[in-house]
Each structure stands twice: as C-alpha cells, then as structure tokens.
Amino acid sequence: MSLETFRNLIPFSELLAAIIGTIYFFKYKHTSLKYFLFLLWYITLTEFTGWYVIEKEVLSLIFLDENGVKYNLWMYNLLRFITFNTLFFVYYNYLNTKMFKKWIKIFAIIYSSIYIINWSFIQSFIWEKSEIPKILGSIFLIIVILFYFIESLKLEKIVLFHKKLLFWISIGLLLFYTGTIPFALKYNTYMLIPGIHKLFLIIWILALIMYLIFTFGFIWSDKEK
Amino acid sequence: MVQEGTTILILITTLTVLLLIVVIIIIFSIFQNRKVKFLFEQKETKQRFDEEIIKAQLETQEQTLQNISWELHDNVGQLLSVARMQLNMMQPGLADNQKSLVNETGEIISKSLQEIRTLSKLLNPEVVKNIGLEEAVQLEVDRFNRLNFLRATLTIKGDSVNINQKEEIILFRILQEFLSNSLKYSKTAKLDVTLTYTDEFLIIKAQDFGVGFDKKTTKKGSGLLNMKSRAKLINTQFDFKSEKDKGVSLTLTYPLTEDND
Numbered sequence: 001m002s003l004e005t006f007r008n009l010i011p012f013s014e015l016l017a018a019i020i021g022t023i024y025f026f027k028y029k030h031t032s033l034k035y036f037l038f039l040l041w042y043i044t045l046t047e048f049t050g051w052y053v054i055e056k057e058v059l060s061l062i063f064l065d066e067n068g069v070k071y072n073l074w075m076y077n078l079l080r081f082i083t084f085n086t087l088f089f090v091y092y093n094y095l096n097t098k099m100f101k102k103w104i105k106i107f108a109i110i111y112s113s114i115y116i117i118n119w120s121f122i123q124s125f126i127w128e129k130s131e132i133p134k135i136l137g138s139i140f141l142i143i144v145i146l147f148y149f150i151e152s153l154k155l156e157k158i159v160l161f162h163k164k165l166l167f168w169i170s171i172g173l174l175l176f177y178t179g180t181i182p183f184a185l186k187y188n189t190y191m192l193i194p195g196i197h198k199l200f201l202i203i204w205i206l207a208l209i210m211y212l213i214f215t216f217g218f219i220w221s222d223k224e225k
Numbered sequence: 226m227v228q229e230g231t232t233i234l235i236l237i238t239t240l241t242v243l244l245l246i247v248v249i250i251i252i253f254s255i256f257q258n259r260k261v262k263f264l265f266e267q268k269e270t271k272q273r274f275d276e277e278i279i280k281a282q283l284e285t286q287e288q289t290l291q292n293i294s295w296e297l298h299d300n301v302g303q304l305l306s307v308a309r310m311q312l313n314m315m316q317p318g319l320a321d322n323q324k325s326l327v328n329e330t331g332e333i334i335s336k337s338l339q340e341i342r343t344l345s346k347l348l349n350p351e352v353v354k355n356i357g358l359e360e361a362v363q364l365e366v367d368r369f370n371r372l373n374f375l376r377a378t379l380t381i382k383g384d385s386v387n388i389n390q391k392e393e394i395i396l397f398r399i400l401q402e403f404l405s406n407s408l409k410y411s412k413t414a415k416l417d418v419t420l421t422y423t424d425e426f427l428i429i430k431a432q433d434f435g436v437g438f439d440k441k442t443t444k445k446g447s448g449l450l451n452m453k454s455r456a457k458l459i460n461t462q463f464d465f466k467s468e469k470d471k472g473v474s475l476t477l478t479y480p481l482t483e484d485n486d
Contacts (some may be wrong), residue, residue, distance in 0.1 A: 149253050158264045161257045171250055178246050182238035186231060199232055202239055 003196045007204055011047040013211035017218070018044045024218045028165055031224045032093030036169060039086045040214070046079045063126050077130045081115050084108075084137040087173065091144045094166060097154075100147040107140040129191070131184045138177040138184070145170045165224065168217025172210040179206045279454050283395065287350045294349035297341050305338045343368050353397055354390045361397050362418060365404060375414050377404075383422030386481055392459045396429065396479060399452045403431050403475045406448065411435025411473060427481055432474040439469050 018040040025037060050072045053061040063071045088108040092101055115133040119125045123132065148170055152161055161167045180203050183190075190197045312331045319327060343364055346352045353361045362379055369377040388396075400418070407413060413435030421428040449465065452475075456463035462478040 146249075149249075153253070153256055153260060156264070158261055158268070160261070161254070174246050174250070175243065178242045179239050181242065182235045186235060197232075199235060202236070 003198070003201065006201065007196075010204055010207050010211075011044065011051065013208050013215075014040065014044040014047055017211040017214040020215045020218045024221075026223070027218075027221060028224045032090050033165055033169075033224065035086055036090050039083060042082065043079060046075050050075050065127070071127060073129055074126050077119075077125055080130065080134060080137070081112070084111055084141065087141060088144060090166075091148060095147060095151055097147070097151050100144075100151060104144055104147070107144065111137050111140055128188050131187045135181055135184050138181050141173060141177050145174055160222070163220070163222040165217050165221035168213055168221065172213035172217070175213070176206045176210040275454075276458060279458055283398075283455065283458075286398075287394065290348045291350055294345045294352075297348070298345040302338060302341050302345065305334055305341065309334045309338070340368070340371075347401070350394050353394055358388070358393045358397055359385060359420065362400065362420070365401065366416075366418060369404070369408065369416065372408075375408075375416055377416040378418065380417070380419045381422075382419065385420075386422055386427070388427065388479070388481065392479070395455050395459050396427075396461070396477060399455055399477060400429060400431060400475075402448060402452055407431075407433040407435065407473065411437070413472065422481070425481060427479045429477040429479070430474065432472060434472040437467050437469050437472050440467055 018037070021037045021040055025034070028034060049061075052058070053072055053075075054070050057070070061072065061075075063074070065071065085108055088104050088111070092104045092108075095101055095104070111133065114136055115130065118130055118133050123130050148166065152159065152164075152167075183199060183202055190199055309331055312327055312334070316324065316327060346356075347361060347364055347368070356364075359379075359381060366377040366379045369375060404416065404418075407416060411433045413433035415434050417430075417432045419428075419430045421430070452465075453463050456477060460480055462476075464476040464478075465473075466475075467473040
C-alpha cells in the first residue's frame, strides 16, 4: 500500500465514525457529547471539501504561491481552532468539579489567544500549518482528559467506565494528541520536502486508530443518563 | 534539509510518549476496577446488614406473638373454661327462666373460647408451621366470616407444594397484616384470597373492594414498608395496588425453588 492510499483512508474513517455516531445519537443526545458528533461531521466535511477544492481547483477557496502550488491549509487551521475549543467545551460541560471547570475555561482562553496571536504575528494562516498553538492545545487537552480520569476515579458511584462513551473518546484523543506532539515540532519543515516523508505515517496511523476507537466507543457504550 | 537523526529522534519520542499514555490508561483502568469492586462490596455489606436487622426484628416479633398466643391459650382460655364449667354446675339448681339465660351466657363463653383458641393458633408460629400455609389462611378467612360483616373467600389453584417453613411464616404474616388492615380500614364487604401454584411460583393474591386510598396523598406507613422489606428477604416480588373507592390488592410472587423443603 503506498503512502498516498494510506492517507486517503483517513477521511473515510472519519466518515465512518460520524455515521456510526449519528446512528447511536440516541445514546447521548441529552449530554454535551452531542457537540462531539457535530465536530466529527465538521471534520469530515473539511476533509472532503479540502480534497475537492484542490482537485477541482476551486480558486475562490484556495491560494496559489509563486510556483503555482495550491494551498488549502487555512481550512485545516480553522478546523483545528474549532476542534480544540469544542473539545474543551464538551469536557467543560461533562465534568462537575468546580476547580477543573475553572481550569478548562482558563485553558480555552489562553489557547484561543495564543492561536490568534500566532496568526497575527508568527505563523501565516494561509501558508503554514499552525503547529505552535497545536502543541499547546494538545498539552491542555491531555490535562483536561486527565481531569476527567481523576474525576471518574473520585466518583463514589458504581460506574462501568468502559461502557462510557467519553472514556473511549478520551482514549482516542489521548493517543492521537500526545503521539503527534513530537512530530508537530518539525511539521512545517517536513512539509517542504518533495514527495511525502515516511514520518507522516505516524499521524495517519494514529488518526486512523483514533477514529476507529471513536467508532467502537459509539457502538460499545451504554446509554447516557 | 532534514537530517536522518531528527527523523529517528521524532520517531523515538513519539513511541515513548505513546507508551506512557498506554501505561496511564492501564493504570486508570486498574484503579477504576478496584474502586468499582470496593463499592460493590460496600453495598453488599450494607445489604447483608439490613437483612440481618430485618431477620432479628422478625424473630423478636414471632417470639412475642408466640408468648401472646401461649398467654391467650393457657391463661385467658383456662379462665373461660373454668367459668363455663361453673355455669354448667349452677344449671341444675336454677329456675327455668334463669336456665335459658345462663345457657345463653354459656354459649357466649363457648364462642369466646373458640375465638381465643383460633387466635392463639394463628398467632403461634409453631402452629402455623405445623398446619401449613393453606390451612392457616383458611382459619383466618373463617375467623373473618364469623365476624358477620364481610364475606371472605379462599381459592386454591394448582397442585399445592410444600414450601420452606420459615418462609411460609413470613408469607403468612405479610398476608395477615394486609388482611387485618383491610378489615380495619377498607369498610369492604368482600375479601378474596387466591393461592395459585405454578411450576415456578406461588402467587398469593389478596383483594378487598373497599374505599382504598390514594397512594400519592397517603403517607407511606411503616406497615407497607415492613411488608415490602419482608417480601424482599425471601426473594418475593411485592405488588401493591390501591385505587380510591375501588379497593386495594396485594400480589406476592414467591419463587418455588428446588431447595425448598
């Protein structure tokens, strides 16, 4: 299997997770987890339109540099900004501990400010993938997921955690967002290498695993109360 | 532009970080499992404790009832017997008009004696154990009918099976409490009791057709709660229905398992 075809699997794994999530929407429609499903659909949509605008050269949505290379990175940069904030929002609503909630709010504010500062002064919104805020966002997200773990450990109720949708979502997110931090440090350098570098496989494999874990979580989890 | 060393470094750090995350998830799962197990055990201990309390209460109650039963039978019963004997001895020396009066008094005493004996029987757990559930219920129903203001019936369906004596007593006491409540409060003219034996269950249904009460407005008394917790003690399903002006019904579904003797 060539690297290209492997990459092309990702949007379909996203689509699969979104479809299965919609089928099992009744399990969690009363909770903030519904925003997670909206996020999944938004990710899938971005992925497919991102591919479409490059293939069909929709000039109103892409940017060309002086060598005629097509750039749709702004879509992904915007997606990432919304992804992290939505995830913070989901956990913010799901958790009950006041201190954790306060910190999630602070994280979201810091993250959003850094993102905007980064676009304004450091990295280009159009020509570069915003990797610096991504690393920060990933670290914040890992802490938020640990908050979730701590809170469920402290809970004095009998809860079968492996039947919880958010547990599986957390595992998927943890694997992807920690595993991609080291590569994110040098992402834009590797982007400039002609052809596709093997290292991109890390991201794709992790992404694939993450979406498969989400899909499994939707099917396996019990109805939320 | 990119050194081979950087690629390897990125690869190694990624793997390390991933390993770390997997370890965190495993530790979390272990702790979570242990916590759930601990909570389960705690819950079970509490349940056992509650059951022990109910059992102790029941034993005390049965003991008290037995004492009352003995007291009625040996003390009050004896006194009434002596009174009847003395009346009989007086009889020959009396004038005719007084004779019939004394006769009537004697009959009243006989009736009282009979009532007290039945009551004593029904209160004594040993007797109930001996005669069995069906006969005990029959005695209770007969006693109600003698009161002359309601009609009580007992219907038995299916082939009767011997059930555990201790549990038999508990079933009987629940039913007894229900029936005496109906008698006291429902103003009913009709009381139906049905015992149905199926392959798996003994279903006891008791129903009155009196004033009933509204479950929402009436505060839960200790009687109902008591009946419920006793039923739970012997794994019996407890269904209590009440409708205003239509009456009250109680259904006990008792599992007939093989270890019953």
